[in-house]
Amino acid sequence: MALDTPLSPEMTAAPPVARRSNWRRALKGQWLHVIMLPLSLLWLCPLIWIAVTSLKTSAEVFDPAAGFFPATPKFSNYPSTLSVAPFGKYLVNSIIVTSSILAGQLVTITLAAYAFARLNFPGKNLLFTLFLLQVMFPIYAIFLTNFVTLREMGLVNTIPAMIVPFVASGYGTFMLRQSFRQVPSELSDAARLDGCNHLEILWHVYLPLVKPTLLAFAIISVVTHWNDYMWPLLVTNSEAIRTLPIGLGLLAKADSGADWPRLMAGTTIVVSPLLILFVIFQRRFIDSFMHTGVK
Amino acid sequence: MSQNLGRIQRKEMLLAYALLLPSLVFLAAFTYWPIVRSIWFSLNDVLLGDPDIFWLGAENYLRLLNDRLFWKVLGNTAFYTFTSVPLSIAAALLLAVALDSKLRGMAFYRSAFFYPVMIPSVAAGMVWVFLYAPGYGPINEALTGLGLPRLDWLYDSKWALPAIVIMSIWKYSGYFMLILLAALKLVPSDLYEAARLDGVSAFDRLVHITIPMISPTLYFVIIIGTLHSYQIFDYVYVMTQGGPADSTNVLTFYIYQNGFQYQDIGYASALANALLIFVLGLIGLVSLTLGRRVHYLGER
Numbered sequence: 001m002a003l004d005t006p007l008s009p010e011m012t013a014a015p016p017v018a019r020r021s022n023w024r025r026a027l028k029g030q031w032l033h034v035i036m037l038p039l040s041l042l043w044l045c046p047l048i049w050i051a052v053t054s055l056k057t058s059a060e061v062f063d064p065a066a067g068f069f070p071a072t073p074k075f076s077n078y079p080s081t082l083s084v085a086p087f088g089k090y091l092v093n094s095i096i097v098t099s100s101i102l103a104g105q106l107v108t109i110t111l112a113a114y115a116f117a118r119l120n121f122p123g124k125n126l127l128f129t130l131f132l133l134q135v136m137f138p139i140y141a142i143f144l145t146n147f148v149t150l151r152e153m154g155l156v157n158t159i160p161a162m163i164v165p166f167v168a169s170g171y172g173t174f175m176l177r178q179s180f181r182q183v184p185s186e187l188s189d190a191a192r193l194d195g196c197n198h199l200e201i202l203w204h205v206y207l208p209l210v211k212p213t214l215l216a217f218a219i220i221s222v223v224t225h226w227n228d229y230m231w232p233l234l235v236t237n238s239e240a241i242r243t244l245p246i247g248l249g250l251l252a253k254a255d256s257g258a259d260w261p262r263l264m265a266g267t268t269i270v271v272s273p274l275l276i277l278f279v280i281f282q283r284r285f286i287d288s289f290m291h292t293g294v295k
Numbered sequence: 296m297s298q299n300l301g302r303i304q305r306k307e308m309l310l311a312y313a314l315l316l317p318s319l320v321f322l323a324a325f326t327y328w329p330i331v332r333s334i335w336f337s338l339n340d341v342l343l344g345d346p347d348i349f350w351l352g353a354e355n356y357l358r359l360l361n362d363r364l365f366w367k368v369l370g371n372t373a374f375y376t377f378t379s380v381p382l383s384i385a386a387a388l389l390l391a392v393a394l395d396s397k398l399r400g401m402a403f404y405r406s407a408f409f410y411p412v413m414i415p416s417v418a419a420g421m422v423w424v425f426l427y428a429p430g431y432g433p434i435n436e437a438l439t440g441l442g443l444p445r446l447d448w449l450y451d452s453k454w455a456l457p458a459i460v461i462m463s464i465w466k467y468s469g470y471f472m473l474i475l476l477a478a479l480k481l482v483p484s485d486l487y488e489a490a491r492l493d494g495v496s497a498f499d500r501l502v503h504i505t506i507p508m509i510s511p512t513l514y515f516v517i518i519i520g521t522l523h524s525y526q527i528f529d530y531v532y533v534m535t536q537g538g539p540a541d542s543t544n545v546l547t548f549y550i551y552q553n554g555f556q557y558q559d560i561g562y563a564s565a566l567a568n569a570l571l572i573f574v575l576g577l578i579g580l581v582s583l584t585l586g587r588r589v590h591y592l593g594e595r
């Protein structure tokens with residue numbers, strides 16, 4: 001960072017001794033690269049292995065003497081993976097499920113967060129606590145009875161079954177309420193004087209101002225539900241409605257660990273959409289996850 | 296006048312409830328109702344798909360107390376939570392402090408440590424099954440290269456759970472690192488300057504300045520980490536199916552086994568309630584021990 005800043009006139013005019021200490025300061029702390037560089041490569045290893053293995057032959061995987069890279073990259077692993085598992089179909093299902101959850105959440109959290117941030121009504125604190133409780137009871141803790149409920153509703157093995165448990169979000173409501181509260185009340189007072197009602201104020205004044213929060217929540221929600229495994233696994237059992245992670249799990253089961261190149265080609269297909277988006281919109285992703293902790 | 300005010304207030308109240316209604320319908324159906332129901336189920340003999348229900352009273356809970364596998368599973372769950380959460384947060388803290396020291400190539404490092412969060416748990420689990428493979432897996436090859444003994448990892452009842460813990464550190468540290476990094480940026484740098492001038496060592500600066508200054512965030516990360524540890528179900532399902540010899544069987548997976556494989560909803564509900572008590576107890580413990588010691592400095 002220090003090296004990135006252009007030299008200011010004072011610095012260039014400084015005596016040699018001071019300049020050397022500038023250099024020292026710039027280099028100071030950089031010794032950490034000695035630790036961080038190998039560590040970051042270690043972190044990248046699984047990803048590298050996915051990619052490299054997806055281009056090998058089975059024989060090369062099982063032969064320790066075959067070396068790290070495949071002799072000739074076997075790109076045909078990809079078509080052969082796509083021929084055993086309909087990843088295109090899975091992709092469409094993943095998109096439908098993830099975007100429906102997000103759309104539902106954006107409606108419910110916007111309305112609820114506005115009520116909690118700007119309206120007065122009896123039972124406000126109690127209701128807010130109830131919303132927050134949901135954060136502590138994720139689907140992993142209550143999946144069993146939810147499954148029974150959905151079964152009774154006849155929704156098991158349908159697309160809505162993968163969506164409905166996640167439409168309300170205590171976490172999203174909390175996040176958005178914090179942002180709404182930071183909107184200066186003069187703005188809504190002015191709109192009120194202009195004859196706007198609450199819903200108009202919410203739409204025209206509040207929502208445009210909290211776009212960064214909505215985007216941050218959207219990114220976190222999409223990453224979470226795109227990658228979801230347990231719940232879609234429990235409520236689906238037909239090919240037509242499976243999502244990408246479930247499809248990958250099935251491929252693994254069918255292969256029972258024997259056909260690593262094909263499995264890793266499938267893994268590459270499944271992890272690619274989000275990783276590509278992440279590389280393109282890196283700053284947005286990082287900012288969204290970074291500020292989940294700072295209220 | 297006051298009547299008029301009352302009418303406005305009533306209008307505001309009705310509007311508020313109307314705005315909350317969509318959320319409340321879904322929260323009631325898929326968060327609160329399941330909890331109520333699972334208490335009811337746990338007191339009865341309920342089989343999946345069988346409309347007949349028989350009252351059992353506390354019998355499911357007595358069975359649970361005498362179920363040796365339950366205690367083993369609870370121990371595994373506790374082991375996983377008490378190792379993976381502190382270890383990944385410790386790793387995250389060290390990474391965040393290192394990256395906060397104006398290291399060049401920040402963007403690269405951040406992404407390199409964070410990307411596992413983007414990878415679906417099923418894909419992550421699968422790759423690590425490959426990495427851990429005893430015969431040809433890269434980890435054993437690396438151990439041999441270093442002159443260390445090879446391990447059976449997921450096939451060894453001693454090493455299977457620690458192997459999943461190691462994977463979790465890889466998977467989640469980057470997320471915690473980002474949250475901590477945001478908090479570190481808010482620590483005034485003159486604090487460090489002053490400490491450095493006084494000759495305080497880097498370790499002491501970490502313990503006496505950094506950690507107290509970011510303790511609210513650290514506390515938040517511990518809670519998030521505890522809640523994330525539920526996700527071990529995915530890894531157990533993909534990597535070991537609870538084996539070998541139930542050494543990686545954890546509460547979420549045991550609930551699944553009882554409810555879905557043995558169709559015993561009553562007993563599985565008792566287990567689910569035990570899990571909720573475990574998690575609530577854990578969060579209560581964290582907020583009583585750490586929550587009280589959190590320093591809230593400055594207005595944010």
